Amino acid sequence: MLAYYLVGVPLAYFLALGAPDLAIRGLLLGYYTAIFLQFMSYVCILGRADWQQIADDTKDRLRDEATTLKWMQSPENTVDETFVELECDRTYGHYVRSQ
Numbered sequence: 001m002l003a004y005y006l007v008g009v010p011l012a013y014f015l016a017l018g019a020p021d022l023a024i025r026g027l028l029l030g031y032y033t034a035i036f037l038q039f040m041s042y043v044c045i046l047g048r049a050d051w052q053q054i055a056d057d058t059k060d061r062l063r064d065e066a067t068t069l070k071w072m073q074s075p076e077n078t079v080d081e082t083f084v085e086l087e088c089d090r091t092y093g094h095y096v097r098s099q
Helices: 002-017 024-048 051-073 079-084
Strands: 086-089 094-097
Touching: 002 024
Parallel strands: none
Antiparallel strands: 086 094
């Protein structure tokens, strides 16, 4: 988002109305430059991610959710007990069984 406002718009303004006087081509060139910078920033962010750690965290979270879901669906739990014994896990934004 910053690429558009900090680079794209000023560059488009300069190229379209400034010294180069490229008119519509200047507007498009500024816009395309912002898109390219945004793309490169995403490449850098995604390239630095620890994908193995993200996959491990996802597997653990899904395993916990499956365990909680099985516990919630067991016949010995009533609806009231289920809601009383669940608490919100702020890390992932879902409910887990309280210990």
